[in-house]
Amino acid sequence: NAGVTQTPKFQVLKTGQSMTLQCAQDMNHEYMSWYRQDPGMGLRLIHYSVGAGITDQGEVPNGYNVSRSTTEDFPLRLLSAAPSQTSVYFCASSYRDQGYGYTFGSGTRLTVV
């Protein structure tokens, strides 16, 4: 049981480049979310999904795009990378009954130069 798998673990991008951060879970969780973690800011919600085909914006959605074509996968796309998007990105998933808590991936450390 792999849990939540994020790839890549590290990435360096040049300003203006695009890329996709991958997230996959094998727990049949309905809910999936993307967060970014910055020092002193905690974790801020970028986008989330309550099921396949359904996505919604979180606190800081600008510059990011998501889709949820399957229950297992929830990729995060950076359309045109900016230095302000330098951060650690975490994907998380949960059952619909979120009282069980979210399971987090190991994170992707992204640097935009």
Next chain:
Amino acid sequence: AQSVSQHNHHVILSEAASLELGCNYSYGGTVNLFWYVQYPGQHLQLLLKYFSGDPLVKGIKGFEAEFIKSKFSFNLRKPSVQWSDTAEYFCAVNGNNRLAFGKGNQVVVIP
């Protein structure tokens, strides 16, 4: 949308000291409350959670938290910390299909 406040962002204490981290939230509906821990260089792990029943919740590694509905609080406690408790601690509240986090408490335990 819900929001979470954590106080005393940086805490330094000696081994065997007691730890209490405050967490206050704002949300008008039914909430689920969580504390997560992030050890240096690692991802978040669930420490404990509350969603109903006994407001005193016991988690892993000797941590506990008390939900006080009238104060909108969910404070984390540990009677005697160890060096291995050095980590960042995040309070989170779930509501309206979203999990919102506080800004975290960086806890350093000195041997």
